[in-house]
Amino acid sequence: MPFHSLPAPLASALQSRSYLEPTPVQAAMIDPGVAGRDLLVSAQTGSGKTVAYGLAMASDLLTDENRLPAPGAPLALVVAPTRELALQVQRELEWLYADARAQIVTCVGGMDPRAEARQLSQGAHIVVGTPGRLRDHLERGRLVIGNLRALVLDEADEMLNLGFREDLEFILEATPAQRRTLLFSATLPKTIAALAKRYQRDALRIEATRQREAHADIEYQAIRIAPNEMEHAVVNILRFHEAPSAIVFCNTRETVRHLHSGLVERGFSAVALSGELGQNERNSAMQSLRDGRARVCVATDVAARGIDLPSLGLVIHAELPNDSETLQHRSGRTGRAGRKGVSVMLVPISRRRKAERLLAEARIQPQWGGAPAADAIRKLDEERLLADPVLTQEPSEDDLAVARMLLHNRSAEELAAALARLYQLKLPAPEDVFDPGFGRDPKGGEAREPGPRKERGPGGPTVWFRLDIGRRNEADPKWLLPLLCRRGRVTKQEIGAIKIYDRETKFEVAEEAAKKFLKSAGGELDDITISLADGAPPEGDGKSFSGPRNKSRPPIGRSSFGQPPEGKPRGPFYKKKLGASQGERPHRGKRPKG
CATH class of the missing domain: 3.40.50.300 (P-loop containing nucleotide triphosphate hydrolases)
Incomplete structure (x- = not known):
C-alpha cells in the first residue's frame, strides 16, 4: 500500500x-x-x-x-x-x-x-x-x-x-x-x-x-584465525575493507578496553562503548561516529543497542556471539534500508564447532577464509592511492605553480616517492597474520609445517610441556609454533620437538628458557591450557615434528624438569614450582579435555 x-x-x-x-x-x-x-x-x-x-x-x-x-x-x-x-x-x-x-x-x-x-x-x-x-x-x-x-x-x-x-x-x-x-x-x-x-x-x-530477506544486503564472512591473533586479524580486516564506519563487537568490557587501546595505538580513529562509560562519554563517542571524527566503534552487545549509523558498512565479531539471535542483532547494524554491508566473524581454531552451530541456527552460509594478508592490503593501498581525489581532481593554478617549483628542484620519481610516503603515513600498518586452516591434508595426516626445522631444535637439555588440545582440535605446528613463542616469550630456536596426540600435544622448550616460558605461558588463555608434562613422551607415539639434531647433544627430553637424568637430584626450580621432593611424582596439572 x-x-x-x-x-x-x-x-x-x-x-x-x-x-x-x-x-x-x-x-x-x-x-x-x-x-x-x-x-x-x-x-x-x-x-x-x-x-x-x-x-x-x-x-x-x-x-x-x-x-x-x-x-x-x-x-x-x-x-x-x-x-x-x-x-x-x-x-x-x-x-x-x-x-x-x-x-x-x-x-x-x-x-x-x-x-x-x-x-x-x-x-x-x-x-x-x-x-x-x-x-x-x-x-x-x-x-x-x-x-x-x-x-x-x-x-x-x-x-x-x-x-x-x-x-x-x-x-x-x-x-x-x-x-x-x-x-x-x-x-x-x-x-x-x-x-x-x-x-x-x-x-x-x-x-x-523473513530470514532470507534479513540477510539479503549483508555479505557474511567467517575468518579463521590462530590463537592470540584476534587483534591482528581485526586490524587487517579494517584496513582491507576501509568502510566509512565499522563496529567491532566484543563480549566483555575488558576486551573492549584492550582492543580499543590497540587500535588507537596503531593509528585508527576509534571509540569504545561499554557499560562502564558515563552518559556524557557515550554521547561524545556517538557524536564522533556520526560526524566522521571516529571511524571504528569497539563495543559490547548491550552498549551497541540502538546505534544507527547510515555509513556503517562493516561489522566484525571479534569474539563469537553467545547465540544466533545475538549474531543477527549484531549483523543487523549494517546492511540497513537497502544499503550493502559486510559482517565478519572471527573463528579461532578452538571455536570452530560453535561458530558452525551459530551460523547454521541463523541460516547463514558465510564465505570461509583467512584474514586478509598484509601484501593484499598493500596492493589495495596502491590502487586506492591511484584513485584518490588528490590525483584525480583538476589542479588549480596555485597547485600548478607549486608543482612547477617542486619539479624544478626534485625529479618526478622523488616527488612520487614522497607522495607515496605521505599517503602511507596516515594508514595503520597491516599485520602479518596466519591462516591456520581447519582441514587435514589430502593424505589424511596433519598439515606439515613448511620449511626446514634444522635450527629450531634447542641444543642441550630441554623440558617437556603439554597443551590440552590435539588432533581432535585440528592442532597443527603451523599455528602452534607462533602461539608458543608469543605466549611463552621465547624464540623459535628455543622450541624443540612437537608431538601431537589425539587429545593433547607435548612439546620441548630449552631448559634455560623453561622458567621464563612457564611464567609467561602457564595456565589457561584463549581456552588453551599449557602446563608441565609428566615426562618425555614415549618414542613412536603421536605425530612428531622435529628437525635433525647434532648427535653430540644430550638426547632430547632426557634432562628436563619433567624427566630428570638418571641418578641426578631434581633442581631447585622443579621443587619450587611443583612442590616435589626426591621420589615424589610431579603435579600433573589439568586433565586433558574429553
Missing part, C-alpha cells in the same frame, strides 16, 4: 525524507486490517520498524481532522531496552510527527530525572523510555498513563535478555486495560509468546521480515 493513503501529516513527512515505497513491516502496519488490533510482530533490526509502529499508532493518536489534541497525559508509550535505542526512536518519531506538532519526551537512565519530570508535567503526546526509568517515574507519580491508547514494546526479546521482565510486567500492569499493545521482537522465543498471551488481546501475529 503506498504512503499517499496515510494521514496528510505523516504522508508529507515521509515524502520529505524520500520514502517512496514501504518496507515489508511498514506495509503490514498500514494495512487496514490491522487497525485497532494488538500486534505481535517479528521484524529484524534495520527493517524500518520504528517508522512502522509510528504509522501503526496514527489511528490511535490523530483526531478525525488528522491533528493531535493538546499535549497532556501521554497517549502513547514506547519502551526500548537501551538509552541509545530510546533516543533513536525519539528522533525518528519527531520527524514523522513533526507536521502534527507532536510533543515527544524521553525518559532514560543516565539523564537528569528532574528535567524529565518537568517535561512530563508540561504535557506530552508520546513518551519513549527504558523500563527502569519509566517504572521510577510511574512509582513517583510523575508519569500519568490513565489516557494511554497505545503501548509499544520495542525489541522485547532483548529487554527480557537484559533482565527487565519485572519492570516490563510492572508497566504492563499499570497501563489501562483498553490500551492497544504492539509488541516488536527480532525473535519470538517462548518467553515472548508467554508475555504476549498474558498481556495482549487476540494479538495478530505478523512475520514481516
Whole structure:
C-alpha cells in the first residue's frame, strides 16, 4: 500500500525524507486490517520498524481532522531496552510527527530525572523510555498513563535478555486495560509468546521480515584465525575493507578496553562503548561516529543497542556471539534500508564447532577464509592511492605553480616517492597474520609445517610441556609454533620437538628458557591450557615434528624438569614450582579435555 493513503501529516513527512515505497513491516502496519488490533510482530533490526509502529499508532493518536489534541497525559508509550535505542526512536518519531506538532519526551537512565519530570508535567503526546526509568517515574507519580491508547514494546526479546521482565510486567500492569499493545521482537522465543498471551488481546501475529530477506544486503564472512591473533586479524580486516564506519563487537568490557587501546595505538580513529562509560562519554563517542571524527566503534552487545549509523558498512565479531539471535542483532547494524554491508566473524581454531552451530541456527552460509594478508592490503593501498581525489581532481593554478617549483628542484620519481610516503603515513600498518586452516591434508595426516626445522631444535637439555588440545582440535605446528613463542616469550630456536596426540600435544622448550616460558605461558588463555608434562613422551607415539639434531647433544627430553637424568637430584626450580621432593611424582596439572 503506498504512503499517499496515510494521514496528510505523516504522508508529507515521509515524502520529505524520500520514502517512496514501504518496507515489508511498514506495509503490514498500514494495512487496514490491522487497525485497532494488538500486534505481535517479528521484524529484524534495520527493517524500518520504528517508522512502522509510528504509522501503526496514527489511528490511535490523530483526531478525525488528522491533528493531535493538546499535549497532556501521554497517549502513547514506547519502551526500548537501551538509552541509545530510546533516543533513536525519539528522533525518528519527531520527524514523522513533526507536521502534527507532536510533543515527544524521553525518559532514560543516565539523564537528569528532574528535567524529565518537568517535561512530563508540561504535557506530552508520546513518551519513549527504558523500563527502569519509566517504572521510577510511574512509582513517583510523575508519569500519568490513565489516557494511554497505545503501548509499544520495542525489541522485547532483548529487554527480557537484559533482565527487565519485572519492570516490563510492572508497566504492563499499570497501563489501562483498553490500551492497544504492539509488541516488536527480532525473535519470538517462548518467553515472548508467554508475555504476549498474558498481556495482549487476540494479538495478530505478523512475520514481516523473513530470514532470507534479513540477510539479503549483508555479505557474511567467517575468518579463521590462530590463537592470540584476534587483534591482528581485526586490524587487517579494517584496513582491507576501509568502510566509512565499522563496529567491532566484543563480549566483555575488558576486551573492549584492550582492543580499543590497540587500535588507537596503531593509528585508527576509534571509540569504545561499554557499560562502564558515563552518559556524557557515550554521547561524545556517538557524536564522533556520526560526524566522521571516529571511524571504528569497539563495543559490547548491550552498549551497541540502538546505534544507527547510515555509513556503517562493516561489522566484525571479534569474539563469537553467545547465540544466533545475538549474531543477527549484531549483523543487523549494517546492511540497513537497502544499503550493502559486510559482517565478519572471527573463528579461532578452538571455536570452530560453535561458530558452525551459530551460523547454521541463523541460516547463514558465510564465505570461509583467512584474514586478509598484509601484501593484499598493500596492493589495495596502491590502487586506492591511484584513485584518490588528490590525483584525480583538476589542479588549480596555485597547485600548478607549486608543482612547477617542486619539479624544478626534485625529479618526478622523488616527488612520487614522497607522495607515496605521505599517503602511507596516515594508514595503520597491516599485520602479518596466519591462516591456520581447519582441514587435514589430502593424505589424511596433519598439515606439515613448511620449511626446514634444522635450527629450531634447542641444543642441550630441554623440558617437556603439554597443551590440552590435539588432533581432535585440528592442532597443527603451523599455528602452534607462533602461539608458543608469543605466549611463552621465547624464540623459535628455543622450541624443540612437537608431538601431537589425539587429545593433547607435548612439546620441548630449552631448559634455560623453561622458567621464563612457564611464567609467561602457564595456565589457561584463549581456552588453551599449557602446563608441565609428566615426562618425555614415549618414542613412536603421536605425530612428531622435529628437525635433525647434532648427535653430540644430550638426547632430547632426557634432562628436563619433567624427566630428570638418571641418578641426578631434581633442581631447585622443579621443587619450587611443583612442590616435589626426591621420589615424589610431579603435579600433573589439568586433565586433558574429553
